[in-house]
Amino acid sequence: MFDKLEKTLSPIADALSKNKVLVAIRDGFMITVPIVIVGSIFLLIASFPIQNWTEMLASVFGQGWDSYLYRVVSIAFDTVALLAAVGIGYCYARELGVDNKIAGAMIALACFLIISPQKHPLFVNEAGRAFSGFAFANLGTRGMFLAMITGILSVQIFAWALKRKLIIRLPDGVPPAVMDSFASLIPAAIAIVIFSIVNIIFANTHYEYAHNFIYEILQAPLIGLGKTHLFEVIYQFLSTLFWFFGINGPAVTNTIFGPIHKALTLENYNAAQAGLQMTNIYTAGFSDFFCNFGGGGSTLGLVIMMSVIGKSNRIKTLGRLSLPAGIFGINEPIIFGLPIVLNPIMVIPFILTPVANTVLATLATVFKIIPITNGAQLPWTMPIGFSGFLITGSIVASLFQFFLLFVDMAIYYPFLRVLDKKYLEEEKNLVDVKDEIDELSFDDLALD
Amino acid sequence: MKVVLVFDQGLAGLGGKGNTHLPLTIQKGGIGSYLMLKPHFEEIHAEVIATLSCGIETFMDNPDDVVMKLCAMIKKLNPDFVLAGPCFDFKEFSLMSARVCKLLKEKGISQAVTMMSSDNTKVILDYAKEIDIIKMPKKGGTGLKDSFVELSKYMDFKYNQKAEFDDLRKQICY
Numbered sequence: 001m002f003d004k005l006e007k008t009l010s011p012i013a014d015a016l017s018k019n020k021v022l023v024a025i026r027d028g029f030m031i032t033v034p035i036v037i038v039g040s041i042f043l044l045i046a047s048f049p050i051q052n053w054t055e056m057l058a059s060v061f062g063q064g065w066d067s068y069l070y071r072v073v074s075i076a077f078d079t080v081a082l083l084a085a086v087g088i089g090y091c092y093a094r095e096l097g098v099d100n101k102i103a104g105a106m107i108a109l110a111c112f113l114i115i116s117p118q119k120h121p122l123f124v125n126e127a128g129r130a131f132s133g134f135a136f137a138n139l140g141t142r143g144m145f146l147a148m149i150t151g152i153l154s155v156q157i158f159a160w161a162l163k164r165k166l167i168i169r170l171p172d173g174v175p176p177a178v179m180d181s182f183a184s185l186i187p188a189a190i191a192i193v194i195f196s197i198v199n200i201i202f203a204n205t206h207y208e209y210a211h212n213f214i215y216e217i218l219q220a221p222l223i224g225l226g227k228t229h230l231f232e233v234i235y236q237f238l239s240t241l242f243w244f245f246g247i248n249g250p251a252v253t254n255t256i257f258g259p260i261h262k263a264l265t266l267e268n269y270n271a272a273q274a275g276l277q278m279t280n281i282y283t284a285g286f287s288d289f290f291c292n293f294g295g296g297g298s299t300l301g302l303v304i305m306m307s308v309i310g311k312s313n314r315i316k317t318l319g320r321l322s323l324p325a326g327i328f329g330i331n332e333p334i335i336f337g338l339p340i341v342l343n344p345i346m347v348i349p350f351i352l353t354p355v356a357n358t359v360l361a362t363l364a365t366v367f368k369i370i371p372i373t374n375g376a377q378l379p380w381t382m383p384i385g386f387s388g389f390l391i392t393g394s395i396v397a398s399l400f401q402f403f404l405l406f407v408d409m410a411i412y413y414p415f416l417r418v419l420d421k422k423y424l425e426e427e428k429n430l431v432d433v434k435d436e437i438d439e440l441s442f443d444d445l446a447l448d
Numbered sequence: 449m450k451v452v453l454v455f456d457q458g459l460a461g462l463g464g465k466g467n468t469h470l471p472l473t474i475q476k477g478g479i480g481s482y483l484m485l486k487p488h489f490e491e492i493h494a495e496v497i498a499t500l501s502c503g504i505e506t507f508m509d510n511p512d513d514v515v516m517k518l519c520a521m522i523k524k525l526n527p528d529f530v531l532a533g534p535c536f537d538f539k540e541f542s543l544m545s546a547r548v549c550k551l552l553k554e555k556g557i558s559q560a561v562t563m564m565s566s567d568n569t570k571v572i573l574d575y576a577k578e579i580d581i582i583k584m585p586k587k588g589g590t591g592l593k594d595s596f597v598e599l600s601k602y603m604d605f606k607y608n609q610k611a612e613f614d615d616l617r618k619q620i621c622y
Binding site for chain 2: 003006010013014017245246247248251314317318321322324325330332333334336337338339341342343426430437438440441442445446447
């Protein structure tokens with residue numbers, strides 16, 4: 001059965017993880033992560049879920065103290081599409097083998113801005129002049145999928161023109177920076193002209209802008225999928241199923257699910273900023289901090305049990321060595337060391353545990369036992385307890401994380417016992433059979 | 449076929465990046481990642497008599513001494529075959545494995561093979577002409593199980609001096 005499953009999954013994993021477009025989108029968003037995390041930290045300080053704390057800061061720094069912090073928050077969240085266009089443009093240029101990758105990023109940025117709304121006739125100042133410029137509303141969540149498409153198409157055009165040698169050649173001896181700049185001129189012009197035409201086409205439809213078209217036709221339906229309960233269950237199931245075969249599950253699944261998670265998270269942020277109710281359950285924070293503890297397969301509970309109740313030396317030692325990393329969400333030592341990969345004993349709990357966490361955390365959110373996760377994006381290494389509180393502002397959510405950890409232990413327990421018993425028997429057999437290997441030591445060894 | 453495994457600390461199940469100074473260690477039988485290889489080894493009746501492991505920092509601090517000691521220990525164990533790896537895309541482990549295989553070959557101590565992903569460009573360029581390096585995916589890549597099937601075939605064909613060995617080698621090695 002495993003062989004058949006692997007033969008089915010491997011080509012899918014290959015197709016997704018080696019697809020240049022999907023890889024560029026995934027990696028392009030990764031480039032924006034540090035900025036979003038820094039913005040999230042500013043957001044948490046500005047809206048820390050303890051009222052006394054924010055009141056104390058207001059009494060020290062004066063009312064409106066948080067407006068300075070929100071400037072950073074705004075750049076991280078309200079320009080995420082802009083940042084993504086640059087990141088995706090850069091990564092797609094890399095995937096297509098374009099030497100001048102930063103030029104690819106710049107073309108993507110320019111093309112995204114060309115098709116973004118620049119006139120806002122509804123916003124008129126006292127002098128009766130309409131606001132002209134870029135609105136955060138179009139550079140943030142609403143523009144995310146357009147940024148993805150623009151980043152890919154603009155760089156595709158740019159790379160095509162470069163490949164066709166549609167470039168201005170300068171004589172030898174011209175400095176390389178000048179040479180690169182002129183080489184990019186015609187390819188950049190072709191991409192910009194095409195996007196200008198696209199903008200004109202949309203201006204003559206009822207959509208007015210590509211933003212509105214892509215949002216209605218693509219982004220809203222995809223986000224709609226992300227709001228269904230099966231979305232997160234399928235994501236968690238596939239991520240761990242791939243890992244069992246040694247394939248980095250999230251690297252594959254995030255090519256599809258990553259942008260949707262991101263859009264759902266940012267929608268919650270936007271709702272909170274607008275004073276509306278947050279409605280999306282399956283944010284990046286929910287996925288990171290309620291579905292998995294200690295890495296893929298939610299192995300923190302397993303590692304704790306290995307170190308505490310493991311009887312075989314192998315399990316006990318590996319558990320103790322893996323626990324510090326496990327607290328911070330890293331389980332590489334056990335993925336290959338226990339191992340989890342290709343280990344039929346561990347496949348069931350490894351796949352089942354994150355799915356169980358997802359279902360329980362969804363029920364807890366739906367029945368309002370824990371609050372919905374906010375739009376912050378915290379480092380996924382944030383330890384259990386802290387992460388639950390910071391991502392929801394509720395101590396009950398922290399306690400619920402520990403409840404899930406307990407459930408995880410219960411799921412892993414019988415399977416750990418089987419593996420531990422097997423290793424213990426092997427160790428006992430090896431100790432019982434005395435041979436020359438028992439006498440060998442690396443001290444004073446010489447080859448000749 | 450009696451086999452000795454050479455692992456880094458991660459594959460040996462002796463910790464990840466937090467235990468890179470693991471000293472040279474010998475343990476009877478197959479440990480850690482051996483469980484992934486076990487069904488393939490059983491098919492070719494290969495029995496792991498011992499696993500030698502070493503932290504990658506321990507190796508990098510004193511590479512000549514570590515390689516010499518690993519080979520000296522293998523000489524004492526006198527196996528039919530040595531597998532150094534699987535190394536995935538782990539750069540230092542790949543270098544250690546390639547150097548062990550090369551010294552074993554030079555000294556005529558034992559048949560040996562290593563396997564690593566194509567990400568280890570420098571090691572492959574430096575050593576693939578002198579030793580056999582079997583292709584495998586990087587950590588998290590596709591085709592892990594297939595590469596283990598090829599490894600076990602390689603060991604079986606080479607140990608039993610089967611005629612198809614050369615064709616197989618051309619197909620699966622760098």
